[in-house]
Amino acid sequence: MNRNSTLKDIAKLLGTTPATVSRALNDRSDISDKMKKIVAATARELGYNKNKVASSLRLGRTGTIGVIIPSAEQSFFGSVIHGIVNVAETLGYDVLIHQSNESYTLEEKGVHSLLAARVDGILASIARDTLDFSHFMMVKKKKLPLVFFDRVNASLGVTSVSVDDYSGAYKATEHLIKQGYRRVAHISGPDHIQIFRERMRGYIDALQANKKKYDASLIFPGNISIESGKAGMDYFLKLKDPPDAVFAVEDFTALGVIKELKDRNIKIPESFGVMGFCNALFGQHITPTLSTIDQQTILMGEEAFKLIYEMIVKGKNNKTQRIKNVILEAIPIIRQSSVKKK
Amino acid sequence: MNRNSTLKDIAKLLGTTPATVSRALNDRSDISDKMKKIVAATARELGYNKNKVASSLRLGRTGTIGVIIPSAEQSFFGSVIHGIVNVAETLGYDVLIHQSNESYTLEEKGVHSLLAARVDGILASIARDTLDFSHFMMVKKKKLPLVFFDRVNASLGVTSVSVDDYSGAYKATEHLIKQGYRRVAHISGPDHIQIFRERMRGYIDALQANKKKYDASLIFPGNISIESGKAGMDYFLKLKDPPDAVFAVEDFTALGVIKELKDRNIKIPESFGVMGFCNALFGQHITPTLSTIDQQTILMGEEAFKLIYEMIVKGKNNKTQRIKNVILEAIPIIRQSSVKKK
DNA sequence: TTGAAAGCGCTAACAT
DNA sequence: ATGTTAGCGCTTTCAA
Numbered sequence: 001m002n003r004n005s006t007l008k009d010i011a012k013l014l015g016t017t018p019a020t021v022s023r024a025l026n027d028r029s030d031i032s033d034k035m036k037k038i039v040a041a042t043a044r045e046l047g048y049n050k051n052k053v054a055s056s057l058r059l060g061r062t063g064t065i066g067v068i069i070p071s072a073e074q075s076f077f078g079s080v081i082h083g084i085v086n087v088a089e090t091l092g093y094d095v096l097i098h099q100s101n102e103s104y105t106l107e108e109k110g111v112h113s114l115l116a117a118r119v120d121g122i123l124a125s126i127a128r129d130t131l132d133f134s135h136f137m138m139v140k141k142k143k144l145p146l147v148f149f150d151r152v153n154a155s156l157g158v159t160s161v162s163v164d165d166y167s168g169a170y171k172a173t174e175h176l177i178k179q180g181y182r183r184v185a186h187i188s189g190p191d192h193i194q195i196f197r198e199r200m201r202g203y204i205d206a207l208q209a210n211k212k213k214y215d216a217s218l219i220f221p222g223n224i225s226i227e228s229g230k231a232g233m234d235y236f237l238k239l240k241d242p243p244d245a246v247f248a249v250e251d252f253t254a255l256g257v258i259k260e261l262k263d264r265n266i267k268i269p270e271s272f273g274v275m276g277f278c279n280a281l282f283g284q285h286i287t288p289t290l291s292t293i294d295q296q297t298i299l300m301g302e303e304a305f306k307l308i309y310e311m312i313v314k315g316k317n318n319k320t321q322r323i324k325n326v327i328l329e330a331i332p333i334i335r336q337s338s339v340k341k342k
Numbered sequence: 343m344n345r346n347s348t349l350k351d352i353a354k355l356l357g358t359t360p361a362t363v364s365r366a367l368n369d370r371s372d373i374s375d376k377m378k379k380i381v382a383a384t385a386r387e388l389g390y391n392k393n394k395v396a397s398s399l400r401l402g403r404t405g406t407i408g409v410i411i412p413s414a415e416q417s418f419f420g421s422v423i424h425g426i427v428n429v430a431e432t433l434g435y436d437v438l439i440h441q442s443n444e445s446y447t448l449e450e451k452g453v454h455s456l457l458a459a460r461v462d463g464i465l466a467s468i469a470r471d472t473l474d475f476s477h478f479m480m481v482k483k484k485k486l487p488l489v490f491f492d493r494v495n496a497s498l499g500v501t502s503v504s505v506d507d508y509s510g511a512y513k514a515t516e517h518l519i520k521q522g523y524r525r526v527a528h529i530s531g532p533d534h535i536q537i538f539r540e541r542m543r544g545y546i547d548a549l550q551a552n553k554k555k556y557d558a559s560l561i562f563p564g565n566i567s568i569e570s571g572k573a574g575m576d577y578f579l580k581l582k583d584p585p586d587a588v589f590a591v592e593d594f595t596a597l598g599v600i601k602e603l604k605d606r607n608i609k610i611p612e613s614f615g616v617m618g619f620c621n622a623l624f625g626q627h628i629t630p631t632l633s634t635i636d637q638q639t640i641l642m643g644e645e646a647f648k649l650i651y652e653m654i655v656k657g658k659n660n661k662t663q664r665i666k667n668v669i670l671e672a673i674p675i676i677r678q679s680s681v682k683k684k
Numbered sequence: 685t686t687g688a689a690a691g692c693g694c695t696a697a698c699a700t
Numbered sequence: 701a702t703g704t705t706a707g708c709g710c711t712t713t714c715a716a
Contacts, residue, residue: 023701074420
C-alpha cells in the first residue's frame, strides 16, 4: 500500500513546515493567499487526504457519531438511518452503525464500542429486551451527547425525537368512530415498551371523548406480528358483542387482521374497519389498501441528527444543556380499509 | 465531560508504566499473570475504555470498514447492512456508512471520507448515476481492500458478491414457460446497470432453450418502478399478438403489472402469469401473492464482509490477492401469480 | 518480566 | 506570516 502522503511530505516539498501546511489547508486567516494556493496545489498533486485519525486524536473530537438501532433489516430503521446519514454527511460527520438485534447485551456492547471509537455523540433506539438502562446512564454521566429516537424512555431524562404516538392512536380511533363503526377494538403491543402504551392510551381516550364505553374485553394483547392480528380477530369474533372495527398497534398486526377477515369473508371496510400504525410500504399495495398513521421516519432521522449536532456544538461552549423532547406529528393516511362512509 | 482515563492513569495508580499496562490489557505473554490481574482490576475500577483513535494512529489500522450504498431507505440495502454489521461486530469491526443517493458526486465524496477515516476496507454498491469509476480505481490502486456487492461491475476487476442474476432470470422465465404460458414478455431495467443486462440475458436464453422464438417486441424498457410495470402492460396489450406472461426485472415493476392487469380484469394467474425479482416484503401480502426470485440479501451482506475481512487479514501478510467473484444462488419463490397448472 | 523512549500525523500555543 | 515545540494516547523497539 503506497503510503498516504502527510503534511510533512508537503512541507518538505515546499521547504516549509507541517504547521504552515496544516494552517493553509484549514484555510486559516493568518496564512497568505499565495501560500494557501501553492499548498493546495501540492496537496492535490500528491493526492493528499487528511488523516482524520491523527486529527481526531489531536483535537479530542472525531466528527463521528454513533447510531444504535435494533435492526437495519426493519424498513422503519432503514428509513431513519437514511435521514440521519444524509444530514450527517451534509454537516461533515461520519456515522458509525451498531445493531442490538433487540438484545440488551449487544446494545450494551454497542455503546462500549462507540465510546471506544470516541464518537462525538450517540443516537439510539432502545432494544426490545432492554430493561436496564445503566449503559445509557453512563453515557449521560460522561456528558456525551445522547439522543433517543422512536423507542424512547421519558423517565430517563434524555433528549429524544419520536412521533406523537398518543395523538396518532387517538386520531386513528376517532377516525374509525366518525366513520360510523360502533365498537372499535384494539390489538396492542408489548406493554413494557412506552410507545405501545402511549398508543393504547390514545385509543382509550379517544373512545371516552367520543362517548364510547371503554370495554377491557375489546383490547387484545398482541406482540407486533401478523399472527397476533389473526389471533386478535379470532378472539374478538367469538365475543358475545364483537367489535366492527380494529385499531391495530402497527401495520403487521393490521395485516393479520385483514387476512383473518378475508378468510372469513367479512367485507372490509363495509362490515369491518381496520386502521394500522407505521405506514409500512406494503399497506398501499394490499387489497384493500390499509389506512394507517405515518411516523415521518426520514424526518425523524434528520431531526435526531440535528438535535445531537446542536448538543455537540453547544457542549463545546460549555453551555448548559436543556433536555429537549421533539414530538413529530403523527399523520393519518386514510386509504380503503377504514372508509365506511361514501 | 470527565476526562476518559488513560493507560497513564492506570500506570500511575499502580506505580508502573503505560507500556506495561498496555501489554497487560492486550494479554501479552511477556506479562505476569499477577500484573495482568491487578491491571485489569484497576482498569475496571477506573472505567477504562481503550482509546481506539490513539490505538489506530499508532497501529496504522482502524478496525473499521466503510460501506457505501445508494440508500438505506431501500429495504434491499437495509437487509444487506444488517448482514454486514452483524458479522462485522462479531469480528470486532466498526462500520461506517455513507449513502450515494444514486449520485456519482456523493459516491465519490463518500469514498474520500472513508479514505480520510482510514478505514481498513470499503464495501460498495455502485450508484445508478455512476459511469466513471476512477474513484474506485484509486482505492484499488492504493491496495485498500474493496468489495462490490449487488451492483457490481465485472470489467473493473474488483472482488464482489452478487446474486446470480442471469440464472435467476433464466429460472423465472423457464418457470413461466413450464407453467404453460405461450408468450413470455420481459420488462427490463436501465441497461447501463450490469445486473439488469444479466437478467435480460437470462430471459432471452431461457426462451431459446425452450424453443420459444425471441421477439424483440416482447421486451419493454422500464426503469424499476410501478409505473414502468403499468406502462409495459399497456404497451404489451396493444400488440397484435400480446404475451400471456411477464417476467419483470424486479418486484415493483411486477407490482405495476399486476395492478394494470387487475384494472383490466385480466385474471392472474389463469389468463396471465407474472414473475418478479427481489423478493420484496410486500410480495407475500398482495393479492395474488407474487412469485419472485430471492436475492439472499442478508447472506450477501455477510459474504461481503467475510470477503473483505479475508482481504484485510491476507493483506497484512503481504500475500498476493486474487480477485474473487462470489455468486449467490438466485432462489425462485413460487407463489400464486405464476402458477397456472393445478 | 518490566521500563524508557520514540513516534504514528496532526494542530495549537508560543515565539519570532 | 511563518517556524518551533510539544503533546493527544497508544504500542513497540530496545535496553535492563
